[in-house]
Amino acid sequence: MKLAEHVEHIRQIIDQAFRNTLGRMGITATVLQPLENLSQQFHLDRIRIEDVFENFAAETGSVADAYEKLVEELTFTLFNRLAALKVMEAHGLNSPILTRSSQHGDRSFAHFLWLEQNPEGRNEEQEGLLPFIEEQLNTLSADIPLFSPQYPYHLLPTAIELRDIIDAFNAVEKDEQVEADIWKSDDVLGWLYESYNNYKKAAHKESKAKTEYNKVSIQSQVYTPGWVVKFLVDNSLGKLYLEMFPDSTIKEKYKIANAPAKPNRERKPLTEIRLIDIIMQSLIQFNYPKSYCAQGCAEI
Known part of the structure; x- marks a missing residue:
């Protein structure tokens, strides 16, 4: 696949993962389930995300539109975070958090070390992938607010879904159709974000709607090498x-x-x-x- 195709594939699986996660939290495009109907494990995230959802509902005037905006923001945030981690790893700014190697048992180096320090994680889903990633993000947030657990759109899908998303990111550098050392490229973030918005451009073109002032960026957002x-x-x-x-x-x-x-x-x-x-x-x-x-x- 070309880089743009990888980006769209990653965007889609993150999008679906968050729709699944929101559903488990009782948030859908049509209704908010009462908090007492949900498992206790979802309560804290539900309360926090519901505040964001209600702000979007007030902004858009529609529960359905608020839901789509929430999914979009959650998806873009996780995409941003993981793309940034891949670039940082490629430039040696931190130990590999996402990129796995056979010498570490098909784990990233950072995950391997984390399991040495937290052996109980081996018995958790995907060897404690969720608490591991949460801890890494929290550590990085001291310098980069995007990674903070207090970030408005901070949310992670299930461990299995997150593993699939990380696999999709790691597949990019292995694809022969993608530039060698892609994550080291000066242009990679620009190409990623241009490709990320392709689905919006396609949807707008398909709608045959007039390009209003608030849609101009969708059509004109092109990365300049x-x-x-x-x-x-x-x-x-x-x-x-x-x-x-x-x-x-x-x-x-x-x-x-x-x-x-x-x-x-x-x-x-x-x-x-x-x-x-x-x-x-x-x-x-x-x-x-x-x-x-x-x-x-x-x-x-």
Whole structure:
């Protein structure tokens, strides 16, 4: 499968897992079951998630729409968390939490260590996968709030469902149709989120509905690769500089089309240049002051 197909597969299984979980908590698209009708194990999560659900119902004016929005937020949050963990693992920022290896008994290294410290977990479902993941998220939340158990959309499906979701994430790097070392790629998060929204684009197109202001992002949300961003910045900010200083050596460092041979713009201090940053990666523009000052900051 291509990366976009993996993303859609993962999104679907997370979506279904949360529909199952909400059902067990007495939350459906049509009704909220009384709390006393539920197993005690679901009470705390139900009370917390019901608050979110009621806010969505007030916002959308519909129980059915609130339910769909809740599923969407829960799904996107878990997708975000697990994708972030895969990227962090690939870059060596933490021990593998999701990526399993045969040398650790088909467990991740972190899970293997956790079981050494919590041997009772071996007798739990999927060897204590849920408490293990909860503990890892809680530890990481000290630096990254997205992982916090207090995050509004914090919820995990059953251990078996979570195992299937993790398996789906781990299948990505094993697929020959996917770029090698995909999780190390600078572009992977951009491609993931563009692919994640494909189902919304397809649904909107199928509906043949007019693209209202609140739907524009669905149609226009396209990831811009780093090389494209660099080209755009080189040929806007870089060219502007050459129009003031055509003899600058930056024309040798950056690929700037039709570099001017003589000044055709009034010199302007760098501090007076105003930028509209419409592309996430265009922070690359801040590489330029270093190049300018290499020639002597007196020019700018």
